[in-house]
Amino acid sequence: AQSVTQLDSHVSVSEGTPVLLRCNYSSSYSPSLFWYVQHPNKGLQLLLKYTSAATLVKGINGFEAEFKKSETSFHLTKPSAHMSDAAEYFCVVSDVSGTYKYIFGTGTRLKVLA
Amino acid sequence: NAGVTQTPKFQVLKTGQSMTLQCAQDMNHNSMYWYRQDPGMGLRLIYYSASEGTTDKGEVPNGYNVSRLNKREFSLRLESAAPSQTSVYFCASSELVQGYGYTFGSGTRLTVV
Numbered sequence: 001a002q003s004v005t006q007l008d009s010h011v012s013v014s015e016g017t018p019v020l021l022r023c024n025y026s027s028s029y030s031p032s033l034f035w036y037v038q039h040p041n042k043g044l045q046l047l048l049k050y051t052s053a054a055t056l057v058k059g060i061n062g063f064e065a066e067f068k069k070s071e072t073s074f075h076l077t078k079p080s081a082h083m084s085d086a087a088e089y090f091c092v093v094s095d096v097s098g099t100y101k102y103i104f105g106t107g108t109r110l111k112v113l114a
Numbered sequence: 115n116a117g118v119t120q121t122p123k124f125q126v127l128k129t130g131q132s133m134t135l136q137c138a139q140d141m142n143h144n145s146m147y148w149y150r151q152d153p154g155m156g157l158r159l160i161y162y163s164a165s166e167g168t169t170d171k172g173e174v175p176n177g178y179n180v181s182r183l184n185k186r187e188f189s190l191r192l193e194s195a196a197p198s199q200t201s202v203y204f205c206a207s208s209e210l211v212q213g214y215g216y217t218f219g220s221g222t223r224l225t226v227v
Contacts, residue, residue, distance in 0.1 A: 009154070032213035043204065043220040044157075051213030090156060100210055101147070101172065104156035 002027045004093045006105035014113045019063075019078040021108045023091035026072065032094040033074045034102075035065055039087045047089075050074060061085070086112045116140055120205050120219035127195040127226045135190040135222050137205030145208045146188035147216070148172075148180060150201040157204060163188055164210060195226045 007022040025031060035047040048059025055067040061084075065076045074091060091105040118139045127133055139146065144165045149157040149172075159172030161180040169180050177199060179191045188207075192199060202223050206216040 034215065044216075044218045046215055049213060049215055094213065100145070100208065100212065100214065101159055101162060102149075102157070102206075102216060104149075104158070106154060106156040 002031060002093045002095055002103050004033075004091050004103055004105040006089075006091050006108050008108050009106065010109050010111065012111040012113060013081045015083055016080050019076070019081045019085065019110065021076040021089050021091075021110065023074045023076065023105060024072050025074060025091070025093045027093060032100075033065075033067065034092040034094070035059065035063070035074075035076050036090045036092060037087050038090065038107075044090065047076070081110075081112045083112050083114065086110055118205055118207055118217050118219035120203075120222050122222060123220065124223050125225070127192075127224065129195060129197060129226060131195050132191065132193050133195065134192075135203055135205075135224075136187070137189065137219060138187045139205075139207040139217070140186065141207060141217060142185070143207035143209055143217070144185070145210055146182065147206045147208070148178075148188070148190045149204045149206065150174065151204060151221075152201050160190065160203075192224075195224075197226045200224060200226045 003026045005024045033050040036044040048057045050067045058064045088107045088109045095101040121136045147162040148160040151157045163169045163182040166185045181189045205219040208216045
């Protein structure tokens with residue numbers, strides 16, 4: 001069965017410094033992996049996705065993630081944090097049983113300090 | 115605007131009351147999903163409908179029922195609300211294609227007192 005673990009429940013960075021949000025996954029198959037962002041009291045917005053093409057995936061707002069099969073990781077990074085990046089981020093693996101249900105991580109809340 | 119529409123956006127219920135959360139999508143997607151979001155737990159799947167005419171239980175189905183009314187609409191019903199069902203509920207739609215991705219509604223914030 002697929003699963004996903006977000007290693008940090010909270011991350012704080014200063015504005016202008018790099019962001020690293022960590023995600024490990026477990027899957028018996030070649031997974032599809034996603035990062036979603038949720039700003040306070042808002043819905044979920046897709047940041048980026050990996051679907052077995054390029055291992056380095058670029059998303060919106062300067063975010064990117066690298067799929068590392070040997071480490072079963074899909075960490076989210078951004079070179080320079082902006083105040084508007086403060087939000088909760090979810091790493092998601094797609095079930096491959098044929099129904100493609102999403103399996104969510106528990107989320108990482110990113111705080112950006114001025 | 116194209117997307118997933120959820121109603122209502124906010125609701126307060128008394129314990130034991132019933133209600134139905136509505137979800138409609140206009141992207142002609144085959145699959146629809148209901149999730150609940152609770153602090154520190156991410157989103158958990160309640161029910162899903164892989165295609166029109168089918169529904170299946172997810173991870174936390176107890177206390178809920180669903181109806182796939184047609185291809186566009188997928189409703190979630192609470193027959194006898196309990197405080198443990200206080201949560202934010204999200205509907206999503208997608209296609210049964212690897213890596214397709216979900217489109218989410220904006221959520222329904224439900225409080226059961």
